[in-house]
Amino acid sequence: MNTNPQNPSAAVTPVLRVAVPTPLPRLFDYLPPTRGEAKALPGARVRVPFGRRSVTGVVVETAATSELPRERLKPASALLDPDGLLPADTLELLRWAADYYQHPVGEVMATALPVLLRQGEAPEVPGVESWSLTDEGRATDPATLARAPRQQQLFALLKQQTRGLTADEIGAELDSWRPAAKALVDKGLADRRLRDCLLAATDSPTPAPDLNEHQAAAADAICAALGGFTPLLVEGVTGSGKTEVYLAAIDAALATGQQVLVLVPEIGLTPQLLARFRARFAVPIAVMHSGLNDRERLCAWNMARTGRAPIVIGTRSAVFTPLPRLGLIVVDEEHDASFKQQDGFRYHARDLALVRARNVGIPVVLGSATPSLESLANAERGLYTRLHLPSRAGTARPPRVRLLDLRAQQLDEGLSPALLQAVGQTLAVGEQVLLFLNRRGYAPTLLCHECGWVADCQRCDAHMTYHARGQRLRCHHCGAERAVNRQCPDCGSTDLRTLGQGTERLEAALRRHFPDTGIVRIDRDTTRRKHAMAEKLAGVHSGEHQLLIGTQMLAKGHDFPGVTLVGLIDIDQGLFSADFRGAERMAQLIVQVAGRAGRGEKPGEVIIQTHHPDHPLLLTLLEGGYRAFATQALAERRAAGLPPHGHLALFRAEAPGPEAPASFLQAVRDHLGSTGEVSVLGPIPAPMEKRAGRYRAQLLLMARERRPLHAMLRAVMPTLAELPEARRVRWSLDVDPQEMF
Numbered sequence: 001m002n003t004n005p006q007n008p009s010a011a012v013t014p015v016l017r018v019a020v021p022t023p024l025p026r027l028f029d030y031l032p033p034t035r036g037e038a039k040a041l042p043g044a045r046v047r048v049p050f051g052r053r054s055v056t057g058v059v060v061e062t063a064a065t066s067e068l069p070r071e072r073l074k075p076a077s078a079l080l081d082p083d084g085l086l087p088a089d090t091l092e093l094l095r096w097a098a099d100y101y102q103h104p105v106g107e108v109m110a111t112a113l114p115v116l117l118r119q120g121e122a123p124e125v126p127g128v129e130s131w132s133l134t135d136e137g138r139a140t141d142p143a144t145l146a147r148a149p150r151q152q153q154l155f156a157l158l159k160q161q162t163r164g165l166t167a168d169e170i171g172a173e174l175d176s177w178r179p180a181a182k183a184l185v186d187k188g189l190a191d192r193r194l195r196d197c198l199l200a201a202t203d204s205p206t207p208a209p210d211l212n213e214h215q216a217a218a219a220d221a222i223c224a225a226l227g228g229f230t231p232l233l234v235e236g237v238t239g240s241g242k243t244e245v246y247l248a249a250i251d252a253a254l255a256t257g258q259q260v261l262v263l264v265p266e267i268g269l270t271p272q273l274l275a276r277f278r279a280r281f282a283v284p285i286a287v288m289h290s291g292l293n294d295r296e297r298l299c300a301w302n303m304a305r306t307g308r309a310p311i312v313i314g315t316r317s318a319v320f321t322p323l324p325r326l327g328l329i330v331v332d333e334e335h336d337a338s339f340k341q342q343d344g345f346r347y348h349a350r351d352l353a354l355v356r357a358r359n360v361g362i363p364v365v366l367g368s369a370t371p372s373l374e375s376l377a378n379a380e381r382g383l384y385t386r387l388h389l390p391s392r393a394g395t396a397r398p399p400r401v402r403l404l405d406l407r408a409q410q411l412d413e414g415l416s417p418a419l420l421q422a423v424g425q426t427l428a429v430g431e432q433v434l435l436f437l438n439r440r441g442y443a444p445t446l447l448c449h450e451c452g453w454v455a456d457c458q459r460c461d462a463h464m465t466y467h468a469r470g471q472r473l474r475c476h477h478c479g480a481e482r483a484v485n486r487q488c489p490d491c492g493s494t495d496l497r498t499l500g501q502g503t504e505r506l507e508a509a510l511r512r513h514f515p516d517t518g519i520v521r522i523d524r525d526t527t528r529r530k531h532a533m534a535e536k537l538a539g540v541h542s543g544e545h546q547l548l549i550g551t552q553m554l555a556k557g558h559d560f561p562g563v564t565l566v567g568l569i570d571i572d573q574g575l576f577s578a579d580f581r582g583a584e585r586m587a588q589l590i591v592q593v594a595g596r597a598g599r600g601e602k603p604g605e606v607i608i609q610t611h612h613p614d615h616p617l618l619l620t621l622l623e624g625g626y627r628a629f630a631t632q633a634l635a636e637r638r639a640a641g642l643p644p645h646g647h648l649a650l651f652r653a654e655a656p657g658p659e660a661p662a663s664f665l666q667a668v669r670d671h672l673g674s675t676g677e678v679s680v681l682g683p684i685p686a687p688m689e690k691r692a693g694r695y696r697a698q699l700l701l702m703a704r705e706r707r708p709l710h711a712m713l714r715a716v717m718p719t720l721a722e723l724p725e726a727r728r729v730r731w732s733l734d735v736d737p738q739e740m741f
């Protein structure tokens with residue numbers, strides 16, 4: 001579309017309807033800029049005056065007229081993308097999401113754009129800055145740098161990598177390395193250049209293994225679906241070779257020149273997974289995750305947008321990446337909670353992947369060993385094609401699972417004699433052990449043995465966790481931190497004791513029992529440094545570590561062929577969750593953790609320690625597996641009218657005092673009115689009412705059908721911000737909430 005600056009008459013000049021980054025839930029009208037021509041206006045960015053500021057917005061559509069008289073419309077000050085930026089299908093997805101989640105369209109657009117684009121930069125990135133050794137550098141003996149240790153360290157680092165290392169990659173390994181880099185460049189040993197941000201294609205792709213009969217059937221079904229909208233649910237037990245099925249289908253899509261989008265959970269994006277993709281395909285791969293810096297992210301995004309990256313692998317927000325030739329979407333571990341954004345624009349990437357696939361007319365593959373009840377219900381209703389991989393691929397057999405009754409047992413830091421014995425036997429024959437405990441730190445409680453005082457967080461309704469390293473108390477809910485008390489503040493006693501186990505304490509106990517064993521702990525505390533996780537995983541694969549201790553970070557997607565024993569130290573807390581999804585999450589976690597055992601040639605064993613060996617969830621899982629659990633859980637959800645047999649929306653409000661959230665939500669409730677089709681529950685205090693110094697309350701909407709729920713939300717949302725009570729709280733709406741706190 002051409003704007004005609006010479007003839008700004010009303011008849012030919014369109015009105016630009018622009019999404020502006022503001023919480024106001026509507027588009028704003030502008031006239032086209034007086035200079036510059038546009039090939040494609042919808043999807044292009046414009047700079048526009050907004051209040052007293054100048055902001056970057058996205059043209060969502062053009063219109064012949066505005067509700068405002070033309071003379072009151074301001075012209076945009078500049079057109080930033082004369083050739084367009086977001087394609088029509090991306091705009092369509094974003095507009096759909098803004099409506100569905102009832103989130104301001106300007107903020108939705110902003111979420112979908114890399115930061116640098118929001119700041120008005122050009123999408124083309126020449127590359128990301130990187131350092132590598134020159135030929136002279138490669139021929140140089142590092143010993144010549146002995147008097148400059150930093151240079152020597154950097155030199156050693158660069159020597160391992162022919163592609164060059166980015167500032168981020170070097171920074172993850174070395175502090176204050178820039179002077180050393182400059183010195184190496186000045187000496188002619190290294191140079192600085194721009195490296196593209198794609199994972200380079202391999203020259204010699206490894207051939208695919210022969211798929212077993214179930215894998216082949218699943219892959220064939222996906223390939224046959226290419227070219228039209230079909231959702232497919234690949235339900236494969238852990239280690240059944242789901243990834244190989246995706247790879248086969250991706251291969252077929254690539255062969256016809258299409259692009260493929262692969263969505264993975266936050267911590268499912270491991271070097272191991274990327275290595276498998278890289279080894280298989282002779283095409284470059286764009287990777288998008290939260291660890292990228294702004295320039296790397298923009299670079300990857302633009303490679304996808306321009307079609308130069310045939311494969312895009314990313315976490316949640318990658319679902320919005322423009323892909324001109326998109327032919328297939330894969331959502332791996334589709335049950336994973338990290339696909340749902342938990343603040344701001346609270347979208348669900350799996351659900352949006354389905355919407356996107358439908359809009360574009362392509363297949364979408366959802367894969368999991370433990371599918372969400374939502375996806376299972378859709379499959380049962382015949383909306384998804386169900387593909388089943390009932391057995392492990394290759395020669396691996398399913399692990400043997402047993403419950404270990406902890407009642408009346410003598411425990412050593414939470415470890416039963418039987419588990420310790422099994423660990424010892426496994427290590428003795430040179431196999432690896434994984435112990436799972438979903439609680440980091442040393443102990444979740446610090447208690448006065450004299451008077452019963454407990455170290456609480458002053459800002460939350462929660463105990464502080466004791467961390468032995470550094471002798472700190474930390475709140476895992478708000479991040480508050482202080483030194484450990486030497487004395488009880490109530491009675492002055494020095495007899496303060498730690499209660500309960502965290503991974504740090506478990507590690508200490510195991511080091512006592514197995515002093516000669518390589519032990520590695522993988523949790524948020526030990527993997528903060530950028531490449532720490534990758535290094536630790538590499539140590540597991542090389543056999544340097546035989547005993548792995550970890551939180552749920554270890555449960556997801558990893559393939560540890562040497563692990564033959566998995567122990568779940570304490571699952572009891574998870575058995576009695578207040579959240580209606582608690583049982584589902586617990587079942588998924590148990591099955592996923594257990595699935596790390598015996599994925600190689602040797603058979604695996606799983607030991608679940610519990611004080612509740614008769615708990616129905618455990619018995620159902622053990623006897624009938626995840627499917628039996630899911631069938632039962634779905635029946636319960638149906639009876640209660642809960643998702644997927646009902647639909648929820650949750651208003652949350654918080655403020656420094658407890659009254660304001662309640663009175664705001666009461667006002668919302670009054671505004672919602674009543675229909676027989678939507679029940680409104682609350683306002684009630686959140687399960688953890690006080691968090692980070694703020695009081696929180698919620699109002700829950702429940703409906704059997706989606707339509708009346710959304711109609712109600714659409715009707716009231718535009719007016720809620722104007723309620724006088726709204727000024728005293730921070731509030732949000734969560735459509736399809738995954739967490740009820």
Ligand code: ADP
Binds near residue numbers: 236244
């Ligand atoms: P999942 O994604 O279901 O957990 P993977 O695709 O990671 O399973 O496969 C588990 C293991 O089995 C991997 O080591 C993989 O290389 C191997 N594998 C998968 N399919 C086959 C096959 N058809 N033949 C031999 N080995 C296979």
Ligand code: ZN
Binds near residue numbers: 489
């Ligand atoms: Zn005391």
Ligand code: ZN
Binds near residue numbers: 476480
């Ligand atoms: Zn706190």
